[in-house]
Amino acid sequence: MTIDPVATKTEPRRVQLRVESVIEETSDSLTLVFSHLGPDGPTAFTYRPGQFVTLEIPHPQHISVARCYSLSSSPGIDDLPAISVKRTPYGHASNWLCDNAVVGLTMSALHPAGTFVPARWDRPLVLLAAGSGITPIMSILKAALVSHDQQVVLIYANRSPKSVMFADTLNDLVQRYPTRLTVSHWFESERGLPTFAGLRDAVPVDPGSDAYLCGPAGFMELAVDVLVAAGVERDAVHREVFTSIHTNPFLDASLQEPAETAANVGTPVSAEVEGTSYSFRCPPDTVLLDAMLQHGIDAPFVCREGTCGACAFTLAAGEVEMRGNDTLDDYELGKGMRLACQSVPVSASIEITID
Ligand SMILES: Cc1cc2nc3c(=O)[nH]c(=O)nc-3n(C[C@H](O)[C@H](O)[C@H](O)COP(=O)(O)OP(=O)(O)OC[C@H]3O[C@@H](n4cnc5c(N)ncnc54)[C@H](O)[C@@H]3O)c2cc1C
Ligand code: FES
Missing domain, CATH: 3.10.20.30 (Beta-grasp domain)
Structure with a gap:
């Protein structure tokens, strides 16, 4: 269709989410399970494994700020969409969510977005996560195991065993898929920061794998080096970067027209x-x-x-x-x-x- 500039659309795609449950993951992280509110009540929520939502978080000086959170749930597997938030020291939104999210809280959000989504499911998967970087990886991991049939390796780095998010879910998945899922934990409390040799020797990696990484920049750079050295094609390695956005699409739309x-x-x-x-x-x-x-x-x-x-x-x-x-x-x-x-x-x- 050829169009003339008749309509101006600067509003992002908004949705309303209602907190249905709050699950404590660790002492400094929790999962918020949402329902999606349409005009006539709860309605279906469409997203792909690895995508994120953007939430509007109240702020005392700026009215609100916008923050992105990966969906830790998996579409078609988990009944409701969920995000998992880890407190950032002195951070505004993560601490606000951890302190204020209660069942019944309604939040403005933007429609799921992002390209950290597997385009194919016919290769072995190697997943590397550090800290809260596990959230989009969990979504991809569940989709791979439940809806597809390839081998999955997860290498998950944390400060200590107490910092492991989704520990029970991961144990359950290892029990359910003993021949397809291998989980290797790395604890800084026991081994220091991850090293090239340590990650390389953690689990044998099939060179034909697709790889998905999420964690701090240094961790992901190291992981890329390890995977490439193991023979994984650089083209098959995908990363998600967690950072706070500085703009506020909930408030700024008219300014950006x-x-x-x-x-x-x-x-x-x-x-x-x-x-x-x-x-x-x-x-x-x-x-x-x-x-x-x-x-x-x-x-x-x-x-x-x-x-x-x-x-x-x-x-x-x-x-x-x-x-x-x-x-x-x-x-x-x-x-x-x-x-x-x-x-x-x-x-x-x-x-x-x-x-
Ligand atoms: C695609 C995507 C997906 C994400 N998914 C997740 C997820 O699943 N789970 C999750 O927990 N996070 C996720 N994040 C990160 C999340 O969006 C936030 O960045 C995170 O929660 C921190 O936000 P905050 O408001 O708490 O911290 P902020 O207030 O943004 O602060 C961030 C850091 O900056 C410092 N800081 C803030 N203001 C100042 C200042 N004026 N001067 C100096 N330092 C300052 C703070 O101390 C803190 O260390 C994701 C990010 C992206 C982009
Ligand atoms: S809208 Fe372009 S990178 Fe975020």
Whole structure:
């Protein structure tokens, strides 16, 4: 469909979540199980293993802040969606959630987003998590074991046995899938920080595996080195970066509204957004996300600062320049993935796809 800039859509996709239960995971982390409230009451919630939601958290000075939390539940396996939050020392949102989340609390959230989602399930999986980085890994792990049939290795680093989130669930899964799941714990209290030799020797890794990593930057860099040395293709290694976003999509939408420009000015863009085709022009010096929203296209986004990956698209033809990128790795860039909130077209025309 060719569209004119008649409708301006800068609102992100909001949902209302109600806390249905609060589960203590460790002394400094908990799981919040939600129901999704539609206009007529609780309704289905659609997401993919490894995705995250963005929550609006009250703040005394700024009204609210936005924070992303990976879904630790697995779609089609867990009845309700859940996130798991670990207190960050002196952090605002994580401590607010741990101190204030009670059954019945209703929260504004953005629709699930993110690209840390397995694209295929026909290879062995090796999962490496540290601390709260286990949350998207849990979602992927459960999906792999329950809905697919490959081997799964999990290497999980923590300060001590007391810091292990989902300890009971992991034990249950090892009992249920003794021939398919291997879990190897690394405790800093016993062995210090993870080392190359220690991770390499933790569990034999099938070189044909797909790998998913989540934890602090240093841990993930080490894990990539270990996996590549074990023969895993660099292209098959995927990472999720946890960080606090600085923008607030719940409050800032009107401030970020793009200026309207003439329909025939700018770079021609052909976009396939979740199955619907659009043709429009991206005005000069304008990022693609702003151009799509300006043209009324319901494109996904959360942070608009290159941090969360919610706006990722695949560049099928043409070239863009990104102003920043804190989330896509070299593999994803090599596959043509770019961030719509950071990309300005630099070729005569471009073609993009958002799944
Ligand atoms: C895709 C994604 C998924 C995520 N999933 C999870 C998850 O499943 N579970 C989870 O627990 N977290 C997750 N996170 C991280 C989460 O979004 C938050 O970043 C985390 O909870 C910390 O937020 P906070 O508000 O508590 O800390 P913040 O208030 O943002 O503080 C972060 C750090 O900065 C320091 N700090 C804050 N303000 C200042 C200042 N003015 N000067 C100096 N230092 C300062 C704080 O002391 C703290 O150490 C995820 C992040 C992303 C992007
Ligand atoms: S919206 Fe977060 S990276 Fe673009």
